[in-house]
Amino acid sequence: MKQDLLDRIQNRSAKIGIVGLGYVGLPLMLRFSEVGFHVLGFDIDASKVEALNAGRSYIEHISSGAVKEALERNFEATTDFSRASEADTLILCVPTPLNKYREPDLSFVLDTTDSLVPYLRAGQVVSLESTTYPGTTDEELKPRIESRGFTVGKDIFLVFSPEREDPGNPNFTTRTIPKVVGGDTPACQEVGAALYGAVIDRVVPVTSTRAAEMTKLLENIHRAVNIGLVNELKIVAEKMNIDIFEVIRAAATKPFGFVPYYPGPGLGGHCIPIDPFYLTWKAREYGVHTRFIELAGEVNSSMPEWVVGKVAGALNDAKRSINGSKVLVLGIAYKKNVDDMRESPSVILMEKLRDLGAAVQYSDPHIPVFPKMREHSFDLSSVSLTPESIASFDCVLLATDHERFDYELIKKHAKLIVDSRGKYQDRSANIVRA
Structure with missing residues (x-):
């Protein structure tokens, strides 16, 4: 046989x-x-x-x-x-x-x-x-x-x-x-x-x-824990007025003993936000509490709330409230240059902003129409990025840094940019890091 x-x-x-x-x-x-x-x-x-x-x-x-x-x-x-x-x-x-x-x-x-x-x-x-x-x-x-x-x-x-x-x-x-x-x-x-x-x-x-x-879980837990670490460090660095992306780029020049991971608005995709909890659940059967994994999960899960808080603060500084503001979310795929929306933190951001009264729209060259999803519902199509359309929004939230976005065009015409991906390295008056 x-x-x-x-x-x-x-x-x-x-x-x-x-x-x-x-x-x-x-x-x-x-x-x-x-x-x-x-x-x-x-x-x-x-x-x-x-x-x-x-x-x-x-x-x-x-x-x-x-x-x-x-x-x-x-x-x-x-x-x-x-x-x-x-x-x-x-x-x-x-x-x-x-x-x-x-x-x-x-x-x-x-x-x-x-x-x-x-x-x-x-x-x-x-x-x-x-x-x-x-x-x-x-x-x-x-x-x-x-x-x-x-x-x-x-x-x-x-x-x-x-x-x-x-x-x-x-x-x-x-x-x-x-x-x-x-x-x-x-x-x-x-x-x-x-x-x-x-x-x-x-x-x-x-x-x-x-x-x-277990091999597959280790691969993804390794990423989840390290992303949780840099997400936490991002908050610490901001309090100290330090650019965490500059720090990571500098640390990455070390030719041994360091692997760069980058903070973002939350975890997305079909693996990293989910797989660690499979081991956490199974470990309970053996009387083991996976504190390290669960802590990383808590940090990563809190990132959308942090980003929305940064949007609220930036709008407040511009004498606007989230309620009634027009917010454009750039990128709704879970990572750049793909059309994959599984577990995308961008969708969580959109829901949180909508719940706070914002008029939310999105732009994503890879996803022309917001798809039907089991747990999320938006009747929206991707907004074309023109000088007029960009300028019509009170806030542009960069959630997924697709290479097809014209970042100079966005920077030139946006009233306010909240950057959750560290794409903009300068300190322009209309750019806020998240």
Whole structure:
């Protein structure tokens, strides 16, 4: 069973099933397609499936041309999960958010697994890529798979391999980012390493699915804690009339022992604001209180409130109140040069300003219309930046520093700029750091 699957992976005759065709699943599909595998993509969103089968991409940094090429080669998308039996591999790339109590919400992972289980067959490999707490793969997925009478490691192979996508980063591709792989058994590890080794330049094996799950959490907790540190230092530096961005740039000249992290209006994206709390939640089961992680989370979560306070103070100095002021938020993606809005602090800023009575609009060249979101609602379109439009606002809040913004134009015509990204290094009268 194992050798047959390994042979099919090696000779590219294995059919690759990818479940969840978003920021993780879609690039992975393109990579498997590129090297010659037939790829079957699954998604519950019929509009996404329809778009892909028509050769249209719905992610900015993935071109429709690339999707069309994959279609012509060897790709199709479907909402029919019963076709899972056709695939030799099932790679799960679905969301793992938090619920309103900041606890892990595994509903997407578990519902997806439950939808696939009736159609599993011997000789398949199931790989989970969704970030989660250590133990999810063997505690949640394995029993569901074995409920069909399969033995993991003999009939079916179970793997955890955390995604490492960085949307919009031109320096790294799916192929070049090393892939951590942990198997439930040595046979699972061997199959998982072969699967990803067929499309990724470097596979990094670890001894278990739990080690792989913890690896992903460590990567993101490392970033969250260090961003929390510089966000706290930003407030201290401001009280001392010190430019924290100048300090970070100076410290970054040290060729060893220092990695620069930069403060901002809060954490965004699908990983850093969420993943640390997966470990915090699981650690309680072992009687451990993760104080360091939770403190960083508190600091980072408080940043939107700090930024809104800076807006209020800046408007007050201009003899204006937030209530009734026109505020333009620059950038609503969670980071620059992408169209990804997941957990974007810009949206939190917009809601807080709106709740205080501001007339809020936004400008983002990557997001022409504010999308429908589960927890946030704005009926807005992106404002074109002209001298007239910029000057019509009482305050311009720089939340996401896209390279496509004309910062000199904004500086010249804005009555007031609140800069939460340190983009403006000068001390102009109309610029306030946040």
